[in-house]
Amino acid sequence: MSNTNTPGVWSFFLIFKAGSGNLLTDPQVMTSPTLERGLFGGGNSGRFFEKFPEQHVCSGYCKFFGLSSLIDMSSAYQHIIPGLHTFSGEYLLLTMSAPPPTHETIDLGPLLGVPRLWCGLWQLSSNAWGSAPVSKIRKSMGDTVDRGFTAFDMCFPADHYGSAEIIFGQFRKSCGTHPDLVVGATKWCVFKTIIPDRTTVEAAVRERMLRMQSEKVDLLQFHWQDYEDKGYLTALEILDELRSDGLITALGLCNFDAIRTDEICTHLGPGVIVSNQIQFSLIDTRPLHGMTDVCSRHGIKLLTYGTLCGGFLSDRWLGQPAPDLYSGDLTPSQRKYLDMILKAWGSWALFQTLLRCLRDIADEHGFDVSIANIATRWVLDQPGVGAVLVGARLGITSHLEDNLRVFSPACKLTEQDNHKIEVVLAQSHGRRMITTIGDCGAEYR
Numbered sequence: 001m002s003n004t005n006t007p008g009v010w011s012f013f014l015i016f017k018a019g020s021g022n023l024l025t026d027p028q029v030m031t032s033p034t035l036e037r038g039l040f041g042g043g044n045s046g047r048f049f050e051k052f053p054e055q056h057v058c059s060g061y062c063k064f065f066g067l068s069s070l071i072d073m074s075s076a077y078q079h080i081i082p083g084l085h086t087f088s089g090e091y092l093l094l095t096m097s098a099p100p101p102t103h104e105t106i107d108l109g110p111l112l113g114v115p116r117l118w119c120g121l122w123q124l125s126s127n128a129w130g131s132a133p134v135s136k137i138r139k140s141m142g143d144t145v146d147r148g149f150t151a152f153d154m155c156f157p158a159d160h161y162g163s164a165e166i167i168f169g170q171f172r173k174s175c176g177t178h179p180d181l182v183v184g185a186t187k188w189c190v191f192k193t194i195i196p197d198r199t200t201v202e203a204a205v206r207e208r209m210l211r212m213q214s215e216k217v218d219l220l221q222f223h224w225q226d227y228e229d230k231g232y233l234t235a236l237e238i239l240d241e242l243r244s245d246g247l248i249t250a251l252g253l254c255n256f257d258a259i260r261t262d263e264i265c266t267h268l269g270p271g272v273i274v275s276n277q278i279q280f281s282l283i284d285t286r287p288l289h290g291m292t293d294v295c296s297r298h299g300i301k302l303l304t305y306g307t308l309c310g311g312f313l314s315d316r317w318l319g320q321p322a323p324d325l326y327s328g329d330l331t332p333s334q335r336k337y338l339d340m341i342l343k344a345w346g347s348w349a350l351f352q353t354l355l356r357c358l359r360d361i362a363d364e365h366g367f368d369v370s371i372a373n374i375a376t377r378w379v380l381d382q383p384g385v386g387a388v389l390v391g392a393r394l395g396i397t398s399h400l401e402d403n404l405r406v407f408s409p410a411c412k413l414t415e416q417d418n419h420k421i422e423v424v425l426a427q428s429h430g431r432r433m434i435t436t437i438g439d440c441g442a443e444y445r
Contacts, residue, residue: 101407103148106386108301109250109274111219114183116380117403118151119144120305120391121164134167141171144392147400151183153277153303153389169213184212185219185303187254188239193226196235205239205247216247221277221303223254225445232260233267240272250274252303255441258290265298273300275386278440280304280379282313282354282425283337283345289434292384301386304379308390309337313375318355322348333391344436346428354424361417366410370402377411378421 104116119141141152154164165186172179188204190196208217222239224232236251243251252275253261265273276295280287280302287302295302308314310333323330325338341351355371362369376388390403405411429436437443 101404101409103404104380104407106301108219108252108386109271111183111250111274114151114387115149116387117149117376117406118153118185118303118387118389119149120153120389121155121168137167138171138174140392141168144400145175145182147404149400149403150181151185151387153305154184154186165208165211169211173213183218184214185221185252186212186217187221187223189223189225189254190232190235191225193229194231196231196238198238198241201235201238202242202247205242209247216249219250219252219275220248221252221254221275223256227260227445233264236264236268236272240268243272252276252300254278255444257439257441258294259439261291261300262294262297265294265300270299273298275301275303276440277303277305277389279306280382280385281307281309282358282375282378282421283309283341283351283428283430284433285425285430286434286437286440287384288382289431289439291440292382295384300384302384303387303389304385305389305391306333306337307376307379307388308372309341310334310391312337312341312351313355313358314372315359315370318359318371319352340437344433345430350424350427353427354421357420357424361413361420364417365412368402369405369408369410372399372402373405373411374413374417376403376406377413378418380406381413 105113106116108114152168154168165184168184172182172184175182186208188208194200205217205220208220209215220239222232222236224235239248239251242248251273253264253273254277256264256276256278261273261276276291278287278291281304284306287304291302294300310331311317312334322342323334323338325335325342330338342348345351358371358374362371362374365374376390379385379388390399392399438445
């Protein structure tokens, strides 16, 4: 399989035997001994795969897009089919194009049709994740939008916002006539004691607008550090007023636990809060113990981060020894998630069992499905989850193609898949983390 120069359009190969009229597209058919003997002559598929590796690509690609049957095509029309070529006078190769999987979308209050995979820009806050020139970052953002990942989430470090909001604002302003198609979600995080009056709250919102070069904030996510200080209710009342005044499109929460989320939604009334951004993964399943019930009761969506545990839930770590927690090769996120895996969730050996389980499931699902795909799909399938936020090292690495596979038919998890995953999770301490660590966001307080 290869990419064309047209964004969002992929090329693939279909191979069939000259004169047979049968176009082979289904990997299950490909493995049929009867058909294999008929097509390859005595079961010599190994030599065929060696000579025409595109055939393997074709079968996986077709499963990736949910194709599941033979297509009959008379050899009488072979001479008029574009892209048709003959090899050794026996096999024919037809190149065709098809669109990639369609993004799943959700509505977050007035924000309609938002994709269920977001690009997280928190890594722009520090060089600890690597750095790239702004020109490369903007180009990567353009590639990201071209692939349908049109929602970006920005960070709030403890003492400054970093450059994420500024870079996003510059990028969206350069998007031409449709900058409104790109969604920017940012945060106002209150870590120190403040008096949340109208002047203070509005100043924080207008600072976000200024940095993002926007007439309003698409989604403002609010974090309040000290639960003992009920000033968060006053601050949210004022934010709701600013939303009514047109400075904010949608209002969300960030790292609030189930009790306070329920309290806030009840206090403000229906439809004011649209989301809560929290950590959620196969390792950290705390949201399943209370938070998802709150979401159902108030009609809000979870925006989840840490879904891949800083990249640990990926093929990269399958079969690898546990890294040194203090290794300079680890990012800050990886240190946090490794500490959680080893001290709160279970052990590295059990984590390897989980990775092997996910790899086996991915192999059963077909072409190029990754461990990260399965881990992401699992979270997307959980109740209350609106979108998964995937951290992006823009201008350094790109996982757009892999991320897009999450929406393919090949990534649809079955009851059997979920059972296999649950068998491994049941061996961990994941269900106890709600008490050993605390509810969602407790680790930051």
